[in-house]
Amino acid sequence: MIKTSGKQTIMVQGFKFAGISAGIKKTGGKDLALIYSERPAVTAGLFTTNRIKAAPVKLAVEGIASQKGQAIIINSGNANACTGRQGTADAKEMKTRTAKALGISPELVYVSSTGIIGKPLPVEKIRNALPGLIGALSPTSLTQAASAILTTDTFTKTVSKKIKIGSKTGIIAGIAKGAGMICPNMATMLCFLVTDISTNKKALDSALRKAVNKSFNRLAIDNDMSTNDTVMIMANGLLENSPITKNSPYYEKFENALSDVTYTLSEMIAEDGEGATKIIQIVVKGAGTESDAEKVAKAISNSMLVKTAIYGNDPNWGRIMAAIGYSGIEVNEQKLDIYFNKIKLVSKGVGTGKDKSVRNTLSNKKTIITVNLGTGNKSAGSLTCDLTEEYIKINAHYGT
């Protein structure tokens, strides 16, 4: 796995990328990205579950039914959400103009937007920037695209992983943006993945759903869910392996590799959570059902009090107990064990007094909180970051 913030060049045969500045962001930073496949690719996508969807997301939800795609154009700086009829018209114009400029059918183009909600998309800036964007397309420019989709993120997020499919070696590469407004159901999180591995539609869709469930859907920065979340993958098949189906021997390998890529991207998003200084990984074991384990993991990773405690290097296991208690599952307090960084802090529902030794480990970049519910053998995890004054500063003053 190659995890990079821009130092290595990732290439995936048949794909070209571009990231330029179109003047949408006030800062003048890169704000327009394009991902283009030489030939139409099998495509899958998952989108926000928010009932209020941004205009481009509505279009993409319609378009993805075909499971075909060849280009994704993404702008940052403006979410084109809550923009009414004009927003829909703007997203459509962005789509058709991109198709025309690339000389492909509009059905093969997806549009994605991220940034401020409720302001008209400056579509003329995108229109004017299109020739330059297409001119910048290059097989080596994944990082440029990755940096053009960022908003309050502090570093670009690209990941790639090679997999052997028979005698051939394919690659999955992905870029993501996150930072704020992330919640366990994928919120203002964008992730675009490309691969040269050949798969059929059903296998690609299924593998993407699994990967997202194991990664982005378990990620919590704050508890807000955005109108724009998108995860998409294009598989152009240029590896010319025998196409992966759900029954193919390589399906599981492909699915696992894809999950690895999305998990690594979700870790990078947690690391870059607004104002975050630490990653917090939650592992819940010993649950009666996986759904119970998930509820507990999410309750803990959504707790502002847990997140501020970790920020303050405070092994405050009482807040973990409280979160378990309100997670909605039946709990047997007398069977609960809690570990912070593998040190047992709570045994059978009562503190062990090892707070001091735990405290020493909490200044690390990553904290692992393990809960054993003691009532079964199912488990689940989640990922979050600490909550700091910086988060407040960013979110009190970002926006209008």
Next chain:
Amino acid sequence: MIKTSGKQTIMVQGFKFAGISAGIKKTGGKDLALIYSERPAVTAGLFTTNRIKAAPVKLAVEGIASQKGQAIIINSGNANACTGRQGTADAKEMKTRTAKALGISPELVYVSSTGIIGKPLPVEKIRNALPGLIGALSPTSLTQAASAILTTDTFTKTVSKKIKIGSKTGIIAGIAKGAGMICPNMATMLCFLVTDISTNKKALDSALRKAVNKSFNRLAIDNDMSTNDTVMIMANGLLENSPITKNSPYYEKFENALSDVTYTLSEMIAEDGEGATKIIQIVVKGAGTESDAEKVAKAISNSMLVKTAIYGNDPNWGRIMAAIGYSGIEVNEQKLDIYFNKIKLVSKGVGTGKDKSVRNTLSNKKTIITVNLGTGNKSAGSLTCDLTEEYIKINAHYGT
């Protein structure tokens, strides 16, 4: 209604109060309170829905079945939660010793604790302080009791309201503590109410439930729910009115007065939310059902992004739209109107551009956000406070 932070003396016939320092709080502040009725009172109580309940809460849940009570002893500084068998023994000892010292049956005594979770209750300090506590009992000491139940609160919260029942004038008085860890289902929130009005058990229980639903259950400071939440009321009947029943002509008047008292206390709690600089009131109208309106109101008042925006005087209605969208109800974006302090910011799902005039109003102590869903005629409200750097500071370093 008299709302006071200690300047007025509230008296309720037949009740005595005390608040002293027992040395539980490291600061040396008041940390032990007693509320005592001359004669056994009809009593009702509501307790945390957290599955992990503090030891005294478990006892109170058992005890309240009788709906009788005469004394409530409350300590702050230690929650006696997650303290295992020792915790239960300590809560029982606190109960029986108080009963013995007052010369009443233990069944008439309730114990309540708030503060740090997971540390053994320093029960010997309470034992030693009991004679002094009882010696301090006085009809004029409600404020002393109110200040002894506080933790990170910055001011005491007492409210009283007089009501005419026929030719007689009764009074309902209450004290509360809140500050942090408050969520829409009543979390580390303590509230103790007393009245001289005579009611039967059923009427008192029913009125308390209604009052709590309209006040504390709609309050959100953070989204965490504590192990210790308690709301209790004792009605000693010394007014000697004909006892209020659910069918009595005065029932509704009594219920409304009680709701007024708890709502005012919940406003005071919001005002004193950890690090808060502003109260935010959410009003949701035009919903198909009251439950839909409630879900939207809670989603908005739980949103960290909404709370930080108000802190930053930012009329960021996009965050309101996002919260409505993920609240779980069906939403018709094109019917949505949003007002900030009565200025229409969103009309039929699209911004009106009045952000600047709204911004000028956001420096006020209270912001009212009104949402009209445009799909029915049901409504609901919620109450919260802004989220500031100070909240983070308090919660990163409070605790162990």
